Amino acid sequence: MTNRDADSPQPDASGPPPPSSPEYTLWTLMQGARQAEARVRLSSPAGLELRILVDGDVVAAQVYGSSAQLSRDTEVRRADFERRGWRPENPDAPAAVAGPPSIHVAVAQRAGVPVSEVLDLTHGRVSAQIAMRIGGVGASDLTAFIGGETTMRMALRLGISLPGAGNGLVQLVGRDGAIGIILGLLLGRSS
Numbered sequence: 001m002t003n004r005d006a007d008s009p010q011p012d013a014s015g016p017p018p019p020s021s022p023e024y025t026l027w028t029l030m031q032g033a034r035q036a037e038a039r040v041r042l043s044s045p046a047g048l049e050l051r052i053l054v055d056g057d058v059v060a061a062q063v064y065g066s067s068a069q070l071s072r073d074t075e076v077r078r079a080d081f082e083r084r085g086w087r088p089e090n091p092d093a094p095a096a097v098a099g100p101p102s103i104h105v106a107v108a109q110r111a112g113v114p115v116s117e118v119l120d121l122t123h124g125r126v127s128a129q130i131a132m133r134i135g136g137v138g139a140s141d142l143t144a145f146i147g148g149e150t151t152m153r154m155a156l157r158l159g160i161s162l163p164g165a166g167n168g169l170v171q172l173v174g175r176d177g178a179i180g181i182i183l184g185l186l187l188g189r190s191s
Helices: 067-083 102-111 115-122 128-134 139-146 152-158 163-190
Strands: 023-031 034-043 047-054 057-064
Touching: 023 067, 023 102, 034 067, 034 102, 047 067, 047 163, 057 067, 067 102, 067 163, 102 115, 102 163, 115 128, 115 163, 128 139, 128 163, 139 152, 139 163, 152 163
Parallel strands: none
Antiparallel strands: 023 034, 034 047, 047 057
């Protein structure tokens, strides 16, 4: 992740997200009059982009292929801010009700599939509806890809002619990366 000292923010050239890329605030912390936020936006086909802002300036940004890794990194960053004296925007507000992270909801809405299917996908389980939305492959092709094996249909859907090249890709990016690629395919079809 591109990192800068959050106590001395510097503007980032990335600017605001384009109108076609909705952005969601995951958390907001305050330190006096200063405000820090973690925001996430879809960055198809690459994945999910986490942006950390302090007083409106981007101080860190990274694209993730895995929502699980994004969630872990977001919580680490929040804990780091809190160690340095930052506190929730409204400490008296009741704790958030447990539910799917807002990014899962955003992906589901954009892809036109139930949130439960997006959550299942992030855990490596692929539904027939997700496969149908992606097109050209079945759920078994996508499941095999997550497991490290590329079928001929999956290779063709990825735009490569040999399944062995797809196997090499999965070995390179790992299971979470394969899930991120599938999310990218799903969101690419939804645009």
